[in-house]
Amino acid sequence: METESRLVRLCIESACQSGDTVDRWRKQRRTLERLPSPLADALLRRLLQRRLLSPSLLVIFKRCVEEADLRGEISVDAEWMAYLGGFRYLRCLNVADCHRITSSALWAISGMDNLKEVDLSRCVKVTDAGIRHLLSISTLEKLRVSETGLTADGIALLASLSNLSVLDLGGLPVTDKALNSLQGLTKLQHLDLWGSHLTDDGVILLEKFPRLSFLSLAWTKVTTLPYLSSLECLNMSNCTIKSILGGTGDKAPLVKLQIAGATLLNEAEAFMHLEPSFLTFLDASHTWIPRFYFLSSMKSLECLDLSSSGIGDDSVELIAQIGGNLRNLNLNNTGVTSSGVGILAGYVPNLEIFSLSRTSVDDIAIAYIGVMPKLKAIDLSHTKVKGFIDYGDAEPDKVYSLMALQSLSLESLNLEQIHFQDDDALCSLLEFPELRHLFLQSVYHTDLSLHHWSSLRCLKTLGFRDAVLTNRGLDSFKPPAALELLDLRGCWLLTEDAILLFHRKYPLIELRHELIHISASDRPPSNFPSKPQFNRRTPPVNINSEKLCLSPTFVDQRLKYNREELLTLQYAPQSLQLNHRDDAIFKMLTD
Amino acid sequence: MKKEGIVKLISAEGFEFVIDKKAAMVSQTIRNMLTSPGSFAETELGEVTFPEISTTILEKICQYFYWSMQYASGKETEFHIEPELTLELMMAANYLHT
Numbered sequence: 001m002e003t004e005s006r007l008v009r010l011c012i013e014s015a016c017q018s019g020d021t022v023d024r025w026r027k028q029r030r031t032l033e034r035l036p037s038p039l040a041d042a043l044l045r046r047l048l049q050r051r052l053l054s055p056s057l058l059v060i061f062k063r064c065v066e067e068a069d070l071r072g073e074i075s076v077d078a079e080w081m082a083y084l085g086g087f088r089y090l091r092c093l094n095v096a097d098c099h100r101i102t103s104s105a106l107w108a109i110s111g112m113d114n115l116k117e118v119d120l121s122r123c124v125k126v127t128d129a130g131i132r133h134l135l136s137i138s139t140l141e142k143l144r145v146s147e148t149g150l151t152a153d154g155i156a157l158l159a160s161l162s163n164l165s166v167l168d169l170g171g172l173p174v175t176d177k178a179l180n181s182l183q184g185l186t187k188l189q190h191l192d193l194w195g196s197h198l199t200d201d202g203v204i205l206l207e208k209f210p211r212l213s214f215l216s217l218a219w220t221k222v223t224t225l226p227y228l229s230s231l232e233c234l235n236m237s238n239c240t241i242k243s244i245l246g247g248t249g250d251k252a253p254l255v256k257l258q259i260a261g262a263t264l265l266n267e268a269e270a271f272m273h274l275e276p277s278f279l280t281f282l283d284a285s286h287t288w289i290p291r292f293y294f295l296s297s298m299k300s301l302e303c304l305d306l307s308s309s310g311i312g313d314d315s316v317e318l319i320a321q322i323g324g325n326l327r328n329l330n331l332n333n334t335g336v337t338s339s340g341v342g343i344l345a346g347y348v349p350n351l352e353i354f355s356l357s358r359t360s361v362d363d364i365a366i367a368y369i370g371v372m373p374k375l376k377a378i379d380l381s382h383t384k385v386k387g388f389i390d391y392g393d394a395e396p397d398k399v400y401s402l403m404a405l406q407s408l409s410l411e412s413l414n415l416e417q418i419h420f421q422d423d424d425a426l427c428s429l430l431e432f433p434e435l436r437h438l439f440l441q442s443v444y445h446t447d448l449s450l451h452h453w454s455s456l457r458c459l460k461t462l463g464f465r466d467a468v469l470t471n472r473g474l475d476s477f478k479p480p481a482a483l484e485l486l487d488l489r490g491c492w493l494l495t496e497d498a499i500l501l502f503h504r505k506y507p508l509i510e511l512r513h514e515l516i517h518i519s520a521s522d523r524p525p526s527n528f529p530s531k532p533q534f535n536r537r538t539p540p541v542n543i544n545s546e547k548l549c550l551s552p553t554f555v556d557q558r559l560k561y562n563r564e565e566l567l568t569l570q571y572a573p574q575s576l577q578l579n580h581r582d583d584a585i586f587k588m589l590t591d
Numbered sequence: 592m593k594k595e596g597i598v599k600l601i602s603a604e605g606f607e608f609v610i611d612k613k614a615a616m617v618s619q620t621i622r623n624m625l626t627s628p629g630s631f632a633e634t635e636l637g638e639v640t641f642p643e644i645s646t647t648i649l650e651k652i653c654q655y656f657y658w659s660m661q662y663a664s665g666k667e668t669e670f671h672i673e674p675e676l677t678l679e680l681m682m683a684a685n686y687l688h689t
Contacts, residue, residue, distance in 0.1 A: 007684035
């Protein structure tokens with residue numbers, strides 16, 4: 001889409017405005033036949049987004065479309081497939097999440113001799129019988145059938161698709177025996193086997209795939225993976241890991257390793273066979289690791305995720321030693337404190353994204369963060385940051401800690417659940433002209449704190465959740481010109497009408513709120529939105545618990561519920577009130 | 592005869608559109624034809640023939656050039672495209688990189 005010129009985009013918009021406009025060009029068959037495939041593909045995509053595509057309209061594209069991306073389109077069924085089967089030059093067919101596709105519907109695409117890519121992920125009605133229809137497509141290079149109804153027998157059939165380079169069998173009951181029957185697929189480069197029934201005995205067979213560079217064994221019983229010389233990316237998340245790529249004495253040149261949620265029997269042994277200087281990506285989030293010494297030789301790491309891994313200040317030194325190339329560091333929900341951040345400062349010259357959410361860092365850490373020169377995105381949500389450094393009586397003037405970030409060209413800042421009790425602390429954010437994404441969530445924010453952000457010209461995303469924002473406050477808010485998304489969830493004083501009014505004034509901004517969600521793709525073609533374009537949620541009869549959690553500081557019960565909710569509540573508890581008054585109120589709150 | 596600052600765009604049917612060179616430069620393809628040193632006859636004559644583009648479409652293209660310049664200078668109006676023209680115009684726009 002990005003490569004399209006503006007006039008092409010305007011043409012596609014104009015062509016897909018409504019069913020009427022479509023009728024005015026659909027008869028131009030000869031022109032359609034000449035349409036270059038990138039244009040035809042884009043037109044098809046836009047028709048789909050605008051919900052204008054039907055099987056009978058599909059047929060006019062049969063000579064021009066090469067890529068049909070219909071994923072998630074629930075109306076796609078056997079009739080659609082019948083028309084798609086007639087697409088002479090179709091190279092790539094994506095019908096992931098199209099739940100109405102059955103095995104017999106796939107009969108229509110059997111024998112299509114230009115087809116190279118098919119994605120049937122999560123089409124649960126596709127079974128072994130459906131796969132038989134695909135076997136005649138010998139050109140197939142990429143096949144994704146994760147979480148379909150395939151059994152081990154059906155998987156074994158795939159052995160005849162000898163050109164396959166990408167095979168996604170995620171969530172399928174792949175057994176050691178089924179993998180054994182796939183040995184002929186020597187061109188395989190990408191093999192996804194998450195959630196399969198493979199065991200340590202079966203994975204030895206992976207040596208038969210000489211070009212394998214990506215392998216996922218997440219959520220399997222595999223504990224020991226043999227040496228695979230071509231492997232670059234490995235996912236063993238949620239496995240119990242004994243050793244990775246050992247056995248020959250050679251060091252495996254792995255580039256990317258994901259072991260999120262894994263159990264390491266011995267962290268030193270698990271990493272022993274890897275060539276540490278090759279690794280650029282390590283995701284060990286939610287993995288309990290007692291010692292982090294293995295980090296010290298991973299000098300090439302660019303992306304390191306140690307969130308919820310149990311790392312504390314005592315091991316931060318090890319990250320500092322290898323900090324030279326780090327671009328993305330995630331330490332969410334760890335024991336790292338401000339002094340740990342202090343150890344890192346000065347050793348991470350290339351760090352761009354730094355996440356410290358749910359740690360106990362406070363305003364002191366911000367001063368250290370301020371000296372990390374390339375930082376673009378910081379997540380400080382759910383921390384002890386207050387916005388100012390309190391030096392006690394010695395220095396009565398408050399020092400606003402966020403000012404320390406001014407030397408950075410910050411693009412994204414997450415301060416959810418940071419409760420600035422002082423508006424001036426928040427105002428120091430106005431000194432970040434390049435800020436594009438700002439996330440705030442606090443019950444202390446008011447109308448006034450929203451109005452500050454009008455002057456941040458680059459702002460694209462603004463999260464302003466749980467605030468005491470009134471209809472009037474929203475009405476008088478002038479959003480920055482670049483704003484694309486305004487998240488107002490938890491702003492409980494707002495009414496649906498006020499949000500709609502704002503949307504009418506600024507139709508290009510996506511809005512989020514419990515009462516109404518207006519997404520960017522619902523953008524009205526003309527200047528006025530018609531009602532059915534909104535995904536309305538009927539006011540819940542039960543007050544859901546989430547809402548109550550979001551606003552723990554309610555005093556007046558009348559403010560807690562909107563009018564419709566009050567009306568539905570009006571009669572319910574009353575009959576109980578005389579006898580079990582307390583019970584009724586308790587029930588009302590927990591429902 | 593070559594005039595500075597003016598180019599002639601000729602449609603499949605031989606219809607000639609004389610427009611500002613500046614406007615025509617909105618198209619990356621035309622820009623390349625007019626500015627690449629010596630290699631195109633178009634550079635010399637300030638004339639470009641489009642045997643694949645009909646008069647109706649070329650007229651619309653020229654309108655778009657001027658609209659685009661206005662838009663760039665801050666006058667944000669809507670550029671209306673008749674649905675019947677969308678397919679042909681799309682192809683022309685794709686070819687002209689505009």
